[in-house]
Amino acid sequence: MKNNPYQPLNAEIVDIIDESALIKTFVVTPDETFRFRTGQFVELTLPGEGEAPFTPSSSPADTEKMEFTIMKAGSVTSLLHNCDKGQKVGIRGPFGNGYPLDDFAGKDVYIVGGGVGLAPIRSLFLSLLDRIKDFNSVVCRFGAKTPKDFIYKDSLFGPWQKLDGVDMKLTADEADSNWEYNVGLVTNILSEDDVDIKNAVVVVCGPPIMMKFVTFQLVEFGFPDSAIYLSMEKNMSCGIGKCGHCMIGKYYVCKDGPVFTYDQIKAYPNIWD
């Protein structure tokens, strides 16, 4: 059937990369060219089992394959973690708005991420690198529970530390003696002097509790609510603004989001839960 938004495109898992104890990156090749904007999400189906929403962690410039970095958290993700290369899957989408990169041009881009929240951020980061001259600066503040819980270790602890135009700081809530970066929550490594608050946008993605306290701290620093971009994790299902599961107030996260500025959603109840 043509134009059936519930019909996934057939795809295959061609590689699986272990990131941490609970997180793996799945490299997926769709049967047809699949384009998305960074920050948009797709519904990944394990045929016969279930479907869940994920934002690709790969660059949209790569139209041959996509990567999804997935934490084992629920039924579908647990089954995915048991899959091997060659597993057939389905993808629907892309859905939602994504990050408005053109609006970021000429500004300091301040990226605060935590845990598996680095997955969408990696896609954003790679997209920013492709046109790094368009931005005043790219300032990253990433955190994880322990050094082992960081994903993309090879990039983060290596080449991403030495990129021109990128200021990167890492922190672990708890560290061992080999850890050469900061220790403590990600809020501890945020500073009012990191970027020019009057000419900056902030992108926040991580567990709800981290996003909540980071947002409060950013507001205290003086960032306008409209400059704080939040990637909201809700129960997106249909992807097309109909089934109702992902509503935040009048918004469907799947259609109007998943990226919202804080001023759009702050008046609605229980946004961090």
Add this chain to the structure above:
Amino acid sequence: METVFISKLKPFLEEISKKSDLYIPVKKAEHWTFNRYNPDEIDEVEFNSIRTCLPVKEFSFPPRELAAAFPEPLEAKQIKPFAVFGLKECDLHSIEILDKVFYEGEFQDPFYIARREKMFIISGDCTQAGQSCFCNLFGGKGFADLGFDLNVSKIKDGFIITEGSQKGKRFIGDNPDLFADAPDTLLAQRDENRARVKKELEEKNADLKFTSKISEIIQGSQDSDVFDIEAQNCIECQACTRVCPTCHCFYLYDTKKPDYFAKMKMWDSCMRMAYAGVAGGANPRKVLGDRIKHRLLHKFVYFLERYGIDMCVGCGRCVDADAGGIDIREVLKKLDEEKKQKKTNQAEIAK
């Protein structure tokens, strides 16, 4: 709009049923329900006084359907034309609301649209105000002006049929033997009935008069205890959302069929605990009172902001179905009363 007269329903409906499947209202205990029409089973079709017990959304948005298949995509299913007789004004209003959702812009729902476009709508005037009817709160009056192919008005010795679409007009034109002229005296009878039902509705709901718009009442009462108090009576049966003709939440799930994998689309309910939960454990509406509040916010605030129309038609089905005794009319009254009280208190403090 052309109007014609018939003395009996059966020949008219029998003609309809020759060209398409037909569903008619049948009385079961004190309720009306839709049944497939079989001319051999009944002598005469009854004219339903009020709307049916179950919502009409089932015809275009079935409780469960196949939405996708693997590895081969679904073939487009041919939907046969079908007709439904006995829809009321509130039902047409609910179809208008669902159309907004499923026909919306970029992502239309092909399954809804396929059925909707094959549906021939024969509505009927209400002949009384039902126990729980409060459609007048949303501009309802017991008869429809728009949204039907044909409309039937019961009068003393027969029925007035009004055309409402090209399809309806064509049906009348194609069957001249079925219809007689409707003289002004009969139209006057129809109008009298309509005025009587409208008045009945207004009298019945005379106490449903609010000092502010419903959207403002709900919007302004987000910190009210009323939702948690109502939740004490709610047994989470979800019947309110199932019988609601405008509730359209659904759930996509995957399953294995003998020779393919299927993605199914099934009615869901925002009153269900896990409805908004995510795999990580977060859930913005773990508390039942918050779910009741969200449902009303969606119906009267969010939907209105998005589509410019309330997502409630005042059919009262949820009132009839509610096992815990929650009555949306009473909830609105309580919230309005609280709002008034708040205003008075503020005014006194200001003094």
